[in-house]
Amino acid sequence: xxxxxxxxxxxxxxxxxxxxxxxxxxxxxxxxxxxxxxxxxxxxxxxxxxxxxxxxxxxxxxxxxxxxxxxxxxxxxxxxxxxxxxxxxxxxxxxxxxxxxxxxxxxxxxxxxxxxxxxxxxxxxxxxxxxxxxxxxxxxxxxxxxxxxxxxxxxxxxxxxxxxxxxxxxxxxxxxxxxxxxxxxxxxxxxxxxxxxxxxxxxxxxxxxxxxxxxxxxxxxxxxxxxxxxxxxxxxxxxxxxxxxxxxxxxxxxxxxxxxxxxxxxxxxxxxxxxxxxxxxxxxxxxxxxxxxxxxxxxxxxxxxxxxxxxxxxxxxxxxxxxxxxxxxxxxxxxxxxxxxxxxxxxxxxxxxxxxxxxxxxxxxxxxxxxxxxxxxxxxxxxxxxxxxxxxxxxxxxxxxxxxxxxxxxxxxxxxxxxxxxxxxxxxxxxxxxxxxxxxxxxxxxxxxxxxxxxxxxxxxxxxxxxxxxxxxxxxxxxxxxxxxxxxxxxxxxxxxxxxxxxxxxxxxxxxxxxxxxxxxxxxxxxxxxxx
Ligand code: GLN
Numbered sequence: 001x002x003x004x005x006x007x008x009x010x011x012x013x014x015x016x017x018x019x020x021x022x023x024x025x026x027x028x029x030x031x032x033x034x035x036x037x038x039x040x041x042x043x044x045x046x047x048x049x050x051x052x053x054x055x056x057x058x059x060x061x062x063x064x065x066x067x068x069x070x071x072x073x074x075x076x077x078x079x080x081x082x083x084x085x086x087x088x089x090x091x092x093x094x095x096x097x098x099x100x101x102x103x104x105x106x107x108x109x110x111x112x113x114x115x116x117x118x119x120x121x122x123x124x125x126x127x128x129x130x131x132x133x134x135x136x137x138x139x140x141x142x143x144x145x146x147x148x149x150x151x152x153x154x155x156x157x158x159x160x161x162x163x164x165x166x167x168x169x170x171x172x173x174x175x176x177x178x179x180x181x182x183x184x185x186x187x188x189x190x191x192x193x194x195x196x197x198x199x200x201x202x203x204x205x206x207x208x209x210x211x212x213x214x215x216x217x218x219x220x221x222x223x224x225x226x227x228x229x230x231x232x233x234x235x236x237x238x239x240x241x242x243x244x245x246x247x248x249x250x251x252x253x254x255x256x257x258x259x260x261x262x263x264x265x266x267x268x269x270x271x272x273x274x275x276x277x278x279x280x281x282x283x284x285x286x287x288x289x290x291x292x293x294x295x296x297x298x299x300x301x302x303x304x305x306x307x308x309x310x311x312x313x314x315x316x317x318x319x320x321x322x323x324x325x326x327x328x329x330x331x332x333x334x335x336x337x338x339x340x341x342x343x344x345x346x347x348x349x350x351x352x353x354x355x356x357x358x359x360x361x362x363x364x365x366x367x368x369x370x371x372x373x374x375x376x377x378x379x380x381x382x383x384x385x386x387x388x389x390x391x392x393x394x395x396x397x398x399x400x401x402x403x404x405x406x407x408x409x410x411x412x413x414x415x416x417x418x419x420x421x422x423x424x425x426x427x428x429x430x431x432x433x434x435x436x437x438x439x440x441x442x443x444x445x446x447x448x449x450x451x452x453x454x455x456x457x458x459x460x461x462x463x464x465x466x467x468x469x470x471x472x473x474x475x476x477x478x479x480x481x482x483x484x485x486x487x488x489x490x491x492x493x494x495x496x497x498x499x500x501x502x503x504x505x506x507x508x509x510x511x512x513x514x515x516x517x518x519x520x521x522x523x524x525x526x527x528x529x530x531x532x
Contacts, residue, residue, distance in 0.1 A: 012196025020072030043151030066431025331359030348380030376500025497524030
């Protein structure tokens with residue numbers, strides 16, 4: 001077996017500079033010949049981000065195995081074209097849980113359990129175990145946060161120690177920093193980078209490559225300056241250019257020569273092949289058409305909460321050569337008069353809690369009555385069922401018991417097997433589930449298959465008691481679980497594109513392979529626009 005090589009990505013100066021995208025882009029560039037496994041270390045004490053507010057932390061990304069992980073895994077999957085595992089997201093919450101279990105079991109009998117070596121050993125052990133299990137050629141470890149944050153110190157310490165374990169020639173440290181051009185100075189400034197690298201060096205990590213996030217390509221002068229002050233070669237100072245579209249980052253990095261540097265430093269050879277990628281990006285840059293899609297949600301103020309949906313639409317954009325404008329509709333204060341003028345399609349995304357629910361139901365009614373393409377995702381399916389029950393099946397007051405526990409018609413409900421679960425973390429229907437698609441339906445035509453698998457993250461389901469009421473009135477269950485008990489897809493065959501799913505297909509959409517459901521929806525929006 002070949003030796004696993006390691007790339008450690010840290011960040012400095014500011015948070016939010018795009019370490020995840022940088023790590024994913026590097027992975028993309030090196031993936032032609034190597035098996036690459038991404039690992040993300042997060043300093044928080046939650047076991048996983050599943051219990052956090054997406055408004056604060058961004059979207060919770062769900063994997064096939066049901067793991068609720070940091071949204072950076074979305075970037076890894078989309079850029080690397082792989083399916084990640086929850087074990088690859090290492091949070092301090094998980095680590096402390098492991099340390100405590102080991103201590104209680106008596107694994108440390110006679111010892112004082114300490115941060116170093118016990119916690120750092122667990123971190124390193126976890127990384128090496130993944131390398132072994134996956135027979136990885138290259139592991140890219142991204143350390144969350146910014147150098148100097150207390151909560152990430154133990155991760156940095158473990159990464160420092162790794163060079164001794166794996167050999168200096170098998171590990172590269174990449175530091176992402178910020179190079180500002182202050183107003184009125186009009187000059188790229190390297191001081192924040194120097195200071196950030198100093199913080200890293202104080203921790204015993206000497207970066208091999210520095211990526212400077214900047215609104216322009218870094219000048220030769222600033223690269224030399226950073227090279228001098230930070231002890232890296234000038235070619236190893238790479239621009240992390242501000243771009244309109246994150247998918248341009250691999251192209252920028254390729255231009256900056258990062259692949260050659262990493263080849264040299266790690267003694268690997270895996271030349272980037274960006275031909276297909278560049279063509280898709282070109283389509284996004286030069287769209288031939290344009291559509292406007294309404295996104296109705298509660299967290300509309302924070303686009304990170306819907307990152308995967310936005311990316312799925314970008315993937316459609318690239319394949320259809322069509323610009324997709326998003327119109328955010330905050331349904332909490334929706335007024336009756338706001339019409340869907342100028343809208344070519346409506347998405348009702350997933351969500352929790354009762355705020356904004358009635359507004360979303362109202363929008364679904366309009367989409368159905370006006371035959372506007374509609375895509376319901378998880379909560380979107382549940383509300384489409386509530387709307388249909390109320391307005392077509394005449395079940396007055398029908399609702400989900402999540403929003404009205406006393407509704408006379410609980411068309412959406414928690415199934416008996418979920419009812420006794422009291423804990424919140426990791427207890428939803430999570431991860432990949434198979435659905436059997438009905439022949440000749442919109443969804444089976446889009447998926448070009450009768451058995452498909454999508455990821456889930458929810459507690460409530462269409463209540464089997466009402467299946468007959470709904471289907472008798474024309475709602476088609478176009479995808480169900482094998483036993484027919486769980487409704488996975490619904491559609492209205494007489495409308496152009498009225499589809500919804502209990503799953504989150506946005507989690508599996510890739511730039512090179514867009515989600516069939518999103519693709520069909522975007523296509524329907526485009527047709528409608530052209531016909532008008
Ligand atoms: N709140 C709903 C449920 O738990 C929908 C969840 C979602 O949209 N992800 O079933």
